[in-house]
Amino acid sequence: MLVSASVAMAMTAPGQTPAISVFVDPLSTSLHVSRSSVAMAYSIGSLAGVLVMPLLGRLLDRHGPRRGMVAVALCFGAVLVAAGTVTGFVGLSTAFVGIRIGGQGALSLVATTVVAVYVQRHRGLAMGVVSAIGTSAISLAPLALERLIGGLGWRAVWQLEGWAVLVLAVPAALFVLPRRVLADGGARTTEADAGSAASAREPPAGWTLRDASRTAVFWVVVSGAGVCSLITTALTFHQVSLLGERGLGLAEAAANFVPQLFAGLLASFLVGWLADHIGDRTLIIAVMAVLALTTLTAGWVRPGWPAVAYGLALGASTAGVRTLRAVVFSDCFGQGHLGTLRGVVHSVIIGTSALGPVVLALGRAWSDSYRDALVALCALPVLVVVAACLTRPPRSDVDSPAEQISRRRREPRRRPPG
Secondary structure (H helix, E strand, O other): OHHHHHHHHHOOHHHOHHHHHOOHHHHHHHHOOOHHHHHHHHHHHHHHHHHHHHHHHHHHHHHOHHHHHHHHHHHHHHHHHHHOOOOOHHHHHHHHHHHHHHHHHHHHHHHHHHHHHHOOOOHHHHHHHHHHHHHHHHHHHHHHHHHHHHHHOHHHHHHHHHHHHHHHHHHHHHHOOOOEEEOOOOOEEEHHHHHOHHHOOOOOOOOOHHHHOOOHHHHHHHHHHHHHHHHHHHHHHOHHHHHHHOOOOHHHHHHOHHHHHHHHHHHHHHHHHHHOOOOHHHHHHHHHHHHHHHHHHHHHOOOOHHHHHHHHHHHHHHHHHHHHHHHHHHHHHOOOOHHHHHHHHHHHHHHHHHHHHHHHHHHHHHOOOOHHHHHHHHHHHHHHHHHHHOOOOOOOOOOOHHHHHHHHHHOOOOOOOO
16 A cells, blocks of 8 residues: 555656746747746646645545546546647646646645555554655656756656656556555445445544534644645745855755755654654644744855755655644544545645745845745744644544434434333
């Protein structure tokens, strides 16, 4: 199961921002459009995912992760192959819609759901392993893609990525993932039965979106994921300019991705292991505190070890939130509607990732440096920390309100004595 989930997470790289950033200049030159037009097409694709991800989450609950992974990989691979034929802004925007939804959204959602559904013990550590592999692939992809684009051209490279998804992700789902999964209660059931509410007489275990959205922990996780996506995307998108303002050269600013990668790998394993041993709320508070400190100090970074420390903190907080958001929902709300719940989270992540670079750019335009905008953004993770301190998560082994009502309706009514 970890093999399939890891392959799926690694294959999300073509839809992630670091890999797409390598295509910006070649696309602008080849299609005779400005960089701002490419950025606009990218934003259109990202915002489209906001509307689609909740629906994909519900479909994943209905049909199960195995069928979902096959369908998503087929669609994502086909989109990448077709993207190599675009000729203008409209075609590019359409391609980005499919690439962002398929890569950053759907395939990532499937990969984390596979772990949550199939892995019953040490789920946090397993999620950490998958996140670490995904982080490595996403971080290293731009290095390989830049060389391939220089030799083959962006059209051929996009099509090669599509064939890689089809050749690797589809067989990983068909031939590695078992057809039978363990339900929350431990009884073996078919994938269709586990994924479909209509196939069972009793409602599926786990909280519905309506019930979960009435709890504080749901909004803490959604807010934390959205805040992290907004800030880290903004810092990554403007990294060269931001660190250049602090005295780092172009090569030094680009090299800062290296400590981010190593810190992300370590944080994925560590946070995943800790999630199996300590409370999720403690980890949320710790990761958000690191993100707040990283955001605040980004405007005062100096060349040398301070810049390295900044990269380590940014990589750790990014990977930590990625691992946590994949674990918390299954721990708190069960697995019956896990795809739907995570679909909402991924929708927020995609939307905030599209807004993050714009927010920081506007802040920089209104002042002489990034410092004022960074101080303002620092308040967001602080608010999440405060909310997490005041929140008590529900227990996944306790029936949701809807299940309690359904159970009471099924219980026979007792006749009054006499």
